[in-house]
Amino acid sequence: MTTRRYQSGEVDYDGHISKRGDNHLRGLLYEAATVLLTRTGVIRGFAIEFGIVAAKGMCRIEPLLERIAADQSLPELARELFAIHGEEYRELLGEIKIIDEKLMALHRADECSKRLAAIPGVGPIGASLLMMKTPDPAMFKSGRDFAAWIGLTPKDHSTGGKVRLGIITRAGDEMLRSVLVVGATALLQQIRIGRPHRSPDRRQR
Numbered sequence: 001m002t003t004r005r006y007q008s009g010e011v012d013y014d015g016h017i018s019k020r021g022d023n024h025l026r027g028l029l030y031e032a033a034t035v036l037l038t039r040t041g042v043i044r045g046f047a048i049e050f051g052i053v054a055a056k057g058m059c060r061i062e063p064l065l066e067r068i069a070a071d072q073s074l075p076e077l078a079r080e081l082f083a084i085h086g087e088e089y090r091e092l093l094g095e096i097k098i099i100d101e102k103l104m105a106l107h108r109a110d111e112c113s114k115r116l117a118a119i120p121g122v123g124p125i126g127a128s129l130l131m132m133k134t135p136d137p138a139m140f141k142s143g144r145d146f147a148a149w150i151g152l153t154p155k156d157h158s159t160g161g162k163v164r165l166g167i168i169t170r171a172g173d174e175m176l177r178s179v180l181v182v183g184a185t186a187l188l189q190q191i192r193i194g195r196p197h198r199s200p201d202r203r204q205r
Helices: 022-049 056-068 076-109 110-116 123-133 143-152 174-192
Strands: 003-006 011-014 155-156 165-168
Touching: 011 110, 022 076, 056 076, 056 143, 056 165, 076 110, 076 123, 110 123
Parallel strands: none
Antiparallel strands: 003 011, 155 165
């Protein structure tokens, strides 16, 4: 039985999770997703070395692997190595699906998580990260305080009465900040092109 270990725990091929608790599930999901993205980058990078270019996107990996497996002009060893990478890629997809299903079940059962997911641009992924990584909300007097905690406020380089603001501080949790920024950016893009806002968590209906 294949077992893949992550920093937060481990998931075996049958989907048994060694540590309990929704925070561990969330940690496993994001770590597995990070490993998966790394694996797709490796596959695409190796393919480029052999003159095979594929468009970006997870949906392009499987067709790329099929092209490589059918390309008899490639050395046999290279095709075998690509096959190994492909098998690991498929195992990761299966593991992520198992964890994601358990995480969504926890999300649907948690009223606070569902309320957070209803915020435009947050969705179930952002809600899960907020539940896992954010301290007691009572610590923050306002949204500005939360923005400062997460690292979205600019650095202050003011001197001699002259206000000079730099780039954002990038304090706090990088993953949480990235997910919220990506969600907000996607929402703004939809608004700019005039598309109506839809529920970010259609799966929970």
